[in-house]
Amino acid sequence: MKRVLAIVSALATTTLFSPFSAAQAEGEFEQCKTRLSAQAKNEGVSDKVVDDAFASIAFQPRVIELDRSQPEFVTTFPSYYSKRVTDWRVSKGRELLSEHRELLNELEKQYGIPPHYLVAFWGLETNYGGYKGKMPVLSSLATLACDKRRSTYFTQELMTALKLMERESLSADAMVGSWAGAMGHTQFMPSAYFKYATDGDDNGQVNLWDSEADALTSAANFLANLGWEPGFRWGREVALPDNFDYRLSGYKQRRPVNEWADKNVTLPSGSTLPDSDIDAYIVVPAGHAGPAFLAYQNFRVIMRWNNSEFYAIAVGELASQISGSSGLAQALPDLPTYSRDDIMQMQKKLNQKGFDVGKPDGILGPATRAGIREYQLANSLIGDGFPSLEVMKSLDVKLQADANS
Structure with missing residues (x-):
């Protein structure tokens, strides 16, 4: 109790909102829990599931701390990329690509998502299941639901998580994940889990923590629903001419690949871009001294999973290298922090x-x-x-x- 009040008191001194005063924190959270419990029952979750779940739900001061925290330093693309697209992650990805080849090929036939992309998402999200998070999901969601900053969103995610418990016969203790409630090998929020998760091993339960088949199948279903275009790649590294007008970079400047070729954008080797009329745009994540990329529609689909160009490039490049690419042609520049x-x-x-x-x-x-x-x-x-x-x-x-x- 003293630790809860101390952290809440410290948070209350910032300019950011915290609904829990030092004197009322525990009481207000318990009152909020009572309201959430009643709402869950009103939404059709059984009394037993609600009562069992809320018996273990507790205020998580660390969640509020993380939600409020701002990174002290600005992450540069070279720093981000080099920590995520590593030799080990490529090697392990190739190993898992081979291990799950039969399932992955079936998923490609059904959903149109190439195997190396599914493995790349898996690698980026949890290091191939090596780290799925350790926070109690229900407590984290309840803590955020009782915080006015994003109460509506997290209240709905909590309600959905409770419905998942009932539908999939999950225990509260087994539901661990990120501080914001993302779960399993593929780090699905409850809403994505409820809507897109799929039983890949045909055992009657969708368990994204314990079943790699469920996780990979769910990722394929999710990406297909996000709009993945079968038969097309995410994008590619390109070389820009010395006189390139960087005002032409960015999503608003997308145009057919053939037009980029006319502007002397080439493959890194200097060869001409493929003859294509599909729309693409230039991404320059580290300035003119770093690599440049031509991003296609599937790049935007990756960003619907995680709205970050850095993330989308990392997924795309990891996928490319897992399938045999040798990596970036342009070295990453040494940028200041x-x-x-x-x-x-x-x-x-x-x-x-x-x-x-x-x-x-x-x-x-x-x-x-x-x-x-x-x-x-x-x-x-x-x-x-x-x-x-x-x-x-x-x-x-x-x-x-x-x-x-």
């Missing part, structure tokens, strides 16, 4: 100079990248929209790393 304060300083400087990037928040979103690009073009710099050291120096940003060195 920026703090959120560094980025906020840069955003303030850009705003002051008339390059509107919106309210400084330390996040490298589309508006910030557009502002950087316009500043670069106005100052005879390569307009890739990337906050290089050259940009920081030009704007006279005092980097936190420099101050601490």
Whole structure:
């Protein structure tokens, strides 16, 4: 109890909302549990399942702490990619591709998802089941449901998790996962689990923790429903011409592959792009010094699983390497590590100079990248929209790393 109150009290001193005061935390959570329990029964969950589940549900202060936390540093693409697309993960992925070949081939026939992509998602989500999370899912969801910041969403996820317990005969103790409630080999939220999870081993139960067949089949069903286009790849690495106009990068600038070829975009080897009229767009995640990618519609499907270009590139490249690709042709650049304060300083400087990037928040979103690009073009710099050291120096940003060195 003392630990709960201490953490809640600390959170309450921040500018972020916390509904639990130090004096009322336990009481308010218990009152919220009572309301949630009644709602679950009203939604048709049996009294026994509800009573058994809520007997073990407890407030998780760590969940609130994680929900409120902001990363101190901005993750760069080289850092993100190098930690996820590793030699071990490629090797293990090839091993599992062979081990599950019969099932994966059947899934491709049924859902249209190539085997190496399913294995890549598995690798990115839980390291092939090596780490599925250890937080009590029901308690985590209840804690977030009782927090006003995203109460509606997490209340519905909790209700769905309780219905899953009943439908699949799952025990509360077995339902462990991420702090936000994602579960199993494929880290499905309860809503995705309830709607898309599929019995891959035909034992009458869908168990994403214990059954690899269930997890892989569910991933295939999920991706098919997200709009995966069978017969098409995720994208590919490309080489851009020296005079490439980086204002042509990004999703809003998508156009047929043939048009990119006309603009002298090539394969990394210098060979001409395939003759194709499918739409694609350029992604430059690490600035002009790093690799560039041509992203197809399935890239957007991957982003519907996890709305991050970094994630989508990692899934696509891991899948490609599992199926035999040798990896990136362009080496990852050695980029500085920026703090959120560094980025906020840069955003303030850009705003002051008339390059509107919106309210400084330390996040490298589309508006910030557009502002950087316009500043670069106005100052005879390569307009890739990337906050290089050259940009920081030009704007006279005092980097936190420099101050601490």
